[in-house]
Amino acid sequence: MAEKKVVEPRRPTDWALVEELLSSEEMRTMFLYGDPSLGKTYAAYHFGRTGEEIYAITLTEDTPAAELRGHYVPVEGELVWRDGPFTAAMRNGSRLVINEVTHGPPEAQSLLYPVLESIETARLTLPTNETVRPAPGFQVICTDNLTPDELPDALQDRFDCTIEVTEPHPNAFDKLPADLRQAARRSFALESARRVSIRRWLAIDRLRGKIGLRKACHAVLGPARGDQIMDALNLGKA
Amino acid sequence: MGKRPKRRRVRIRKQSAYPTHRTQQHLPYPELVESEPNDTPYRILDSNHIDGLISNGLTNKQDRQLIVPLDQNGHVVSNHELAHVKWSPEIWPKVRYHPNIFLAVEDARVNLGLERIGMPMQVPPSDRVEIAKLAFQDFQRGDYGMLILRGIASLGTDVEEAIFEPLAQADPIIRELGNDLRESVRTRLERAADRIEKPVASDRATGKIAKDVAKRLESYGLIEKCGLTSVAEADGCLVCGPPGEGCGDGDGVLTIDDGARAHTRRERSGGDVDPGTMKIVMAPTPQRILGNQRALERKWRPAAEGSVVTAVHRMPIDGAIFRRPIRHRGGTILIDTSGSMRLSSEExxxxxxxxxxxxxxxxxSGDGDEGELRIIAKDGRRAVGMHLDPYGQGNIVDLPALEWLAEQAMPRIWVSDGSVSGCGDRGSKELRLACADVKRRGQIERLGKVDDAIARMSRRGRRAARVDRTKKKS
Known part of the structure; x- marks a missing residue:
């Protein structure tokens, strides 16, 4: 098994390290967790391995293991095997992104055990009796809002890196124009009841060109909160 | 605003059910108007639920605290307080005259500033009536000093006329003084702002103007004569309306926003009650729960896709030859069996x-300093007989029991009369707030009676609850 890297949670998040790890061939399994709208999924999709095919799935309580591994589908009177994202990613040596992994049912989580194993051990035997081994480059990135404590110990142990994301990637704020950037940074640091996520600020920015800033605030945050933000922005500029 | 000479005792009233969702929409953002970033966020309190304030708006930049009405009509007060955050000094200057005079001129400064940046203070009609009433009361008491100050504080707002209106009936000397101060304060503040090319006058200019107002009022004997000392500890902005009435009692559990909770803790004068020690016991569950047995046992349903063929015979019928797991209708019920509930084991x-x-x-339930949470039904099996008898007569462990419930499967139902207690079966405001907080965060629904819970557990009850939730959302 590859040497386990233990990454202590940092404040602020060391995004450079996350990028470096995601670009590394040595890093095979990673658990990224933190509050919503911090860019965990974005990082999993876009950092390192750019241009390659990425398999992504979001687990829910109802996600059957068959959907992940693969299943037979009746096609013109015959049953045809179709790979699920786990199997396809293993075959192709691609990155597999599993969102909300703690929300998955036990059977889906059980399927993760062989998938998250070291490259030498990982394998899936399909109902077709075929055994799939991960091709070189196979990588599993799990993202979640909950901490890894929600997972069984054995599953936690299978992640090479576990990193807590505590703030959005600096580039996320840079996408905003200067007049919204500072407000976005400050509103992000507030308690949850008043926090406005970077995703919402980006939506406001996209919409304001068409419908104006006040209407964009109303549309994205609702009329009452939209007015509060709008007036604070106006007063902040004065 | 600024440092207060003396802190008033405040009392936080009960709020209606689901206040947080409603009030959250009206939370202001003072952090966004500050010129320099600050790591400590403002603590926002709802003035609708604090007794003992004479005004519904208050800013304390030193303690980073904002008290405003968190409702639709409170927006204008929030804007005024945000303007204080933006333009007012952090530490109140020491003045040799009555501090209310400075406060009035400061209010005028920020109101005129808001007017200049296109955010004039437009007081809601209901508050306008109340403010006019206060001005009329000042006039009736002969408190012309206060009336003039109230008028000065309202400069730049749409209640200015209504406040100065009673002055028309006053002695010509007082009337002339009032009108003169009204004009001079406005003109001087505007000129001072123009000079520095900013929306508001500088702190220094404002201080000078306030000093001159104090001199004028003193020369007319309005400070001593009209009892300005009686409002020497005024809390809040003179131009903001009186605090409104709180919402009615919703579900018997005090629920309040985070800020107010912190505030209560600070204001409380001792008397904390700790929750009792709770042990969790799993009662023997020898009996199957009849009725829903079949539904509980069924774990799969047919599906048209899958990996294991389980029903080939369905191929010509609907093609659902595979199976996939069924999500069971679950949920957790927590029953308060303390003496106040008067529940029999039959119920x-x-x-x-x-x-x-x-x-x-x-x-x-509990007794003394400890209590027990007993699981009496799980996965279609249930306890019987003496295991349904309550542990004790007191509540004692409401808080840990609710914390436990908040971690169980949804929907979470708490069958209780809503009264909570800790060690020695004593209640406290802090404990109530903590329980309310857990209840809110855990999305726990409280039902007062067993019959309500039975109705809720029926199919129709579940549907009605779903419709209720949808209506509340919309």
Whole structure:
């Protein structure tokens, strides 16, 4: 098994390290967790391995293991095997992104055990009796809002890196124009009841060109909160 | 605003059900108007739920605290307080005249500033009537000094006319003084702002103007004569309306926003009650819950796709030859079996029987400094006989029991009269707030009676609750 890297949670998040790890061939399994709208999924999709095919799935309580591994589908009177994202990613040596992994049912989580194993051990035997081994480059990135404590110990142990994301990637704020950037940074640091996520600020920015800033605030945050933000922005500029 | 000479005792009233969702929409953002970033966020309190304030708006930049009405009409007050955050000094200057005079001129400064940046203070009609009433009361008492100050504080707002209106009936000398101060304060503040090319006058200019106002009022004997000392500890902005009435009692549990909670803690004068020690016990569950047994046992349903063929015979019928897991209708019920609930074991038995679909049913009560949470039904099996008898007569462990419930499967139902207590079966405001907080965060629904819970557990009850939730959302 590859040497386990233990990454202590940092404040602020060391995004450079996350990028470096995601670009590394040595890093095979990673658990990224933190509050919503911090860019965990974005990082999993876009950092390192750019241009390659990425398999992504979001687990829910109802996600059957068959959907992940693969299943037979009746096609013109015959049953045809179709790979699920786990199997396809293993075959192709691609990155597999599993969102909300703690929300998955036990059977889906059980399927993760062989998938998250070291490259030498990982394998899936399909109902077709075929055994799939991960091709070189196979990588599993799990993202979640909950901490890894929600997972069984054995599953936690299978992640090479576990990193807590505590703030959005600096580039996320840079996408905003200067007049919204500072407000976005400050509103992000507030308690949850008043926090406005970077995703919402980006939506406001996209919409304001068409419908104006006040209407964009109303549309994205609702009329009452939209007015509060709008007036604070106006007063902040004065 | 600024440093207060003396802190008033405040009392936080009960709020209606689901206040947080409603009030959250009206939370202001003072952090966004500050010129320099600050790591400590402002603590926002709802003035609708604090007794003892004479005004519904208050800013304390030193303690980073904002008290404003968190409702639709409170927006204008929030804007005024945000303007204080933006333009007012952090530390109140020491003045040799009455501090209310400075406060009035400061209010005028920020109101005129808001007017200049296109955010004039437009007081809602209901508050306008109340403010006019206060001005008229000042006039009736002969408190012309206060009336003039109130008028000065309202400069730049749409209540200015209404406040100065009673002055028309006053002695010509007082009337002339009032009108003169009204004009001169406005003109001087505007000129001072123009000079520095900013929306508001500088702190220094404002201080000078306030000093001159104090001199004028003193020369007319309006400070001593009209009892300005009686409002020497005024809390809040003179231009903001009186605090409004709070919402009615919703579900018997005090629920309040985070800020107010912190505030209560600070203001409380001792008397904390700790929750009792709770042990969790799993009662023997020898009996199957009848009625829903079949539904509980069924774990799969046919599907048109899958990996294991389980029903080839369905191929020509609907093609659903595979199977996939069924999500069970679950949930958790927690029953308060303290003496105040007066529940018999028959009633508990009836509830356990009806709650067959629930993942878990538990009951709790306590005695002295400890209590017990007993799981009496789980996964279609239930306890019987003496295991349904309450542990004690007191509540004691409401808080840990609710914390436990908040971690169980949804929907979470708490059958209780809403009264909570800790060690020695004593209650406290802090404990109530903590329970309310857990209840809110855990999305726990409280039902007062066993019959309500039975109705809720029925199919129709579930549907009605779903419709209720949808209506509340919309």
């Amino acid at each position: 508990i038995d009836r509830l356990v029987r009806v709650a067959g679909g629930a993942t878990m049913v538990a009951m709790y």
